[in-house]
Amino acid sequence: MTDQNTTDESQARAADSGAGATAAFQSKTGQGAGLEDVTPERVSTLATEVLAAVHDTIRRHKVTYAEYDALKAWLISVGEDGEWPLFLDVWVEHVVEEVANEGRECTKGSIEGPYYVPDAPALPADAKLPMREDESGTPLLFQGQVTRVGGDVVAGAKVEIWQADALGFYSQYAPGIPEWNLRGTVIADDEGRYRIHTLQPAPYQIPTDGSCGKLIAAAGWHAWRPAHLHLKVSAPDHRLITTQLYFPGDPHNEDDIASAVKPELMLDIEPAESGEGEQTTYNFVLDPA
Ligand code: MBD
Numbered sequence: 370m371t372d373q374n375t376t377d378e379s380q381a382r383a384a385d386s387g388a389g390a391t392a393a394f395q396s397k398t399g400q401g402a403g404l405e406d407v408t409p410e411r412v413s414t415l416a417t418e419v420l421a422a423v424h425d426t427i428r429r430h431k432v433t434y435a436e437y438d439a440l441k442a443w444l445i446s447v448g449e450d451g452e453w454p455l456f457l458d459v460w461v462e463h464v465v466e467e468v469a470n471e472g473r474e475c476t477k478g479s480i481e482g483p484y485y486v487p488d489a490p491a492l493p494a495d496a497k498l499p500m501r502e503d504e505s506g507t508p509l510l511f512q513g514q515v516t517r518v519g520g521d522v523v524a525g526a527k528v529e530i531w532q533a534d535a536l537g538f539y540s541q542y543a544p545g546i547p548e549w550n551l552r553g554t555v556i557a558d559d560e561g562r563y564r565i566h567t568l569q570p571a572p573y574q575i576p577t578d579g580s581c582g583k584l585i586a587a588a589g590w591h592a593w594r595p596a597h598l599h600l601k602v603s604a605p606d607h608r609l610i611t612t613q614l615y616f617p618g619d620p621h622n623e624d625d626i627a628s629a630v631k632p633e634l635m636l637d638i639e640p641a642e643s644g645e646g647e648q649t650t651y652n653f654v655l656d657p658a
């Protein structure tokens with residue numbers, strides 16, 4: 370996942386995070402898993418419609434052989450860089466998430482993205498996320514309560530949280546960061562409450578030196594996601610929520626490259642009662658299974 374010769378996250382390269390995200394996805398799904406689980410009718414319908422949309426675009430814009438070859442070269446490089454997970458999660462996942470969670474009454478979901486790692490160390494309801502001694506960033510107390518639709522508390526709910534560090538890098542996807550840095554599985558108390566001591570995350574720029582970065586530069590787009598916390602909230606007999614939370618005032622809340630910001634997911638930040646840094650309360654509501 371990380372290059373033996375790079376020991377510092379400032380030297381992180383797209384190929385490191387890309388290879389890591391591809392390997393993580395393959396270990397989650399099992400190599401080659403997928404197509405055989407979808408019926409032939411469904412594969413045929415979806416592939417036919419996607420291809421028809423491509424054909425239509427070519428006709429409408431009179432795509433040239435030079436452009437066709439540029440596309441072919443770029444698609445090949447996405448695979449070589451391991452950036453298919455990044456590409457798909459940035460530009461496609463938000464619509465899959467929208468469709469998957471249509472009609473749910475629970476807290477709004479958002480995309481998982483490429484950097485989730487299951488089974489982060491379990492932490493008590495009042496916990497500090499694993500971080501380096503000199504981890505930079507403003508202290509942030511993230512607290513709240515998990516209930517179910519209707520209002521009953523969900524005792525012992527599982528609140529998985531992962532986030533980028535102050536330089537915008539995720540542990541296990543950039544060199545030189547401790548394995549579980551800024552990741553944890555917080556077990557809420559008997560009233561479903563949690564108090565997570567972490568740091569305000571930084572805005573995140575997707576790697577500019579890989580194929581996704583090349584597409585962004587060639588199109589004249591920007592590469593930014595607003596600062597965000599990733600969460601998965603779950604409990605037995607309830608449906609899992611995968612979501613992200615955002616910080617008011619971030620200039621990229623309005624133009625997230627991954628289109629994953631929703632008004633319901635905006636945090637309300639206030640000065641910490643402890644006098645150190647900030648605090649915020651966000652409550653989760655789970656659907657019964
Ligand atoms: C991220 O941190 C992220 O959350 C997404 C969705 C895509 C790229 C990087």
Ligand code: FE
Pocket residue numbers: 482484573597599
């Ligand atoms: Fe992220």
